[in-house]
Amino acid sequence: MNTQEILETLNKDGVGQGITLFEGPKDPALVIPADRLVGVCEHLKSAPSLQFDQCILVTGTHMTEIRDKKTKEVTRAEGIEVIYHVRSLRHRALVALKVHLSLEDPRVSSVASIWPAADWHERETYDMVGVVFEGHPNLKRILLPQDWEGFPLRKDYEFPKEYRGISLEVDPPWPQQ
């Protein structure tokens, strides 16, 4: 069962509105509208023909803007992409789900109530990229200290000079490029 067949199954079950197939250079994925994520995930888990019962990974990426080289048109807007990998042990299938969010206010519903394994993954995504998962039971930083400023895996992140009086700078400083 590949991603194309999963999308066909979703369309046949009547939950495939707005879902598009992303055919990347390596792995295909299903791009889901942010407001329909929870419904699609519940169907993915509960439908007997799908049974995606194991959440492998939740992560986020800061996608930079891509312009066409000739026409200078924006082919991909800047934003944040949240990626879910879920596996069906019953049907031996793996599918990737993607949700595109805006950089200014990245918000998406939490799937921790569907797959409990997504709880800490979503906390890490919030910690590193700053995606706010609405409905998450305990959305706070998981790796960095609670009073840390900024989200380190964003492209525009600036390194802190010090943390609680301990210098994080290099002596001698970094060479200017």
Added chain:
Amino acid sequence: MGLYERNHPDVMMFKLERNLPDMGLLRVADTVINWGRSSSLWPMTFGIACCAIEMMAVGASKFDMDRFGAGAFRATPRQADLMIVAGTVNAKMAEVVKRLYDQMPEPKYVMAMGACTVGGGPYWKHGYNVVKGIDKFVPVDVHVPGCPPRPEAILEGIRFLQRKIMARRVLTRGEHHTPDFTGVSVSPGTTGIQDPQLNTAPAVPTEATS
């Protein structure tokens, strides 16, 4: 003056120097004390990252850190002399390392083991949360570079630290120090402990009293 201040090394040293002005004897005592300290370096059971695996290898029988008297790993900072910081110290961990160092009794020594603790290591440029060298917040006695260092390098670091301890002065203050203690307070340069009794007895009459 409480029991702690009366038995503080600085105060005891002052009294020793006052009662034993013969510096040759004190130098012999220095050697004996340093020999004792350097031959029983007790490290703390304390590893942060992958360097700790090498530290365990040094403690095990193949390399046997106990040959140099440094094999008695203590599970508490209160009984440890040497803190081997083995692993990447990030901003969240630095406070804990600092607190462990503060909890160790004097005299205490720190070995920065591995590239991360020496200067950031592979996280030198892109480690936003890594402290680039633990000498940013604790004094380091010996740096052992490597990623991780070979066990022989750690043994060499131990031997280096022992040589450093043997060169220290414990009771004698300096090369050309003359034992004239009239009205002199205990030097605050080492620990900052002041002896009020010793301070309030100026032997030299001042203008106000004469």
